[in-house]
Amino acid sequence: MSDLQFASLELKTHSEADLPFLLQLYISVRRTEFAEANWSELQLNSFLSEQFSAQYRYYCQYYSTDRFDIVYYQNQAIGRLFVDCCLDARLDIRIVDISLLPEFRGLGLGTALFRQLLNEAKTLGASVSIHVERDNPAKVLYERLGFTLKTVTDEIYLLMEWRCD
Template identity: 45%
Template sequence: MTDKNCWTNRVKLRRFTEQDLTFMEQLYAAGRVTELAMTPFSDEQKSLFIKQQFTAQLTHYTTHYNSEKFEIIEVDGQMAGRLFIDIWDNEIRIVDIALAPHIQNQGLGGYLLNKVIEQGRTLKKPVTIHVEQNNPAKRLYERLGFKEKSRTNEVYILMERTCC
């Protein structure tokens, strides 16, 4: 299912609640599987590491960004990911986007990012996102018109999609 219009009636965004934290932690863990496979950690150590890192990330996000737009992505009524954006005076920042493995590579990420880009056009603001240099999602961002704006520590790239 790659047709962007197929998502219109299937996708709902809603603000995350405390009841979503277990799902959000599982989603975070799913994104770290490959990285943690390269460590000598036991399963228990991996679990503790994930819990600590997830808690630190969520605390950072909710402390430094407007959490009104920290949303759970639902597809056909089932939790499928998270999309956190913050609207600043001069840009719309995509703080985080993560999709559950079972829904990846079906066009949902592009659909959601295009919705944010449309919002940027409406508000006449560029859309920005940080991505790790080797993250495969970088190719999607480039296909959607995001360009490198700056780098931090040769690891993180700030990408920008101009609106107008």
């Protein structure tokens, strides 16, 4: 993908009007996890809708939503990038969530979004962190971009960190 195509990437602050898209995105990301559950389409969508609502409420309660953005590519909503900046002992840009619709994965768009955040972190002298499930294939991308293991959060999640130094 060329730099010109990446120039078509835009981030726009989400609003309540984006919730149907965010639900559709969430379902597209989580659907395969439940493929073996043998639930009807109605049961699966109902369960995932409840999970989405719970996750969204949690994110809004525990993170600053100033940078909860919808990712647009060529004027089409294709994903979300939720970021929270932590100002404790040192500045950390926490990637709360990054998700793309399946048809936009593997095209380098996620990498481009990460590179924008890493450049921002360099300018600020900040680190960038993200929680990832141990078996998530995206972990390979994070490692390729220079993220390393910071802590083992629990039996499922790892906290990975990128530092500019």
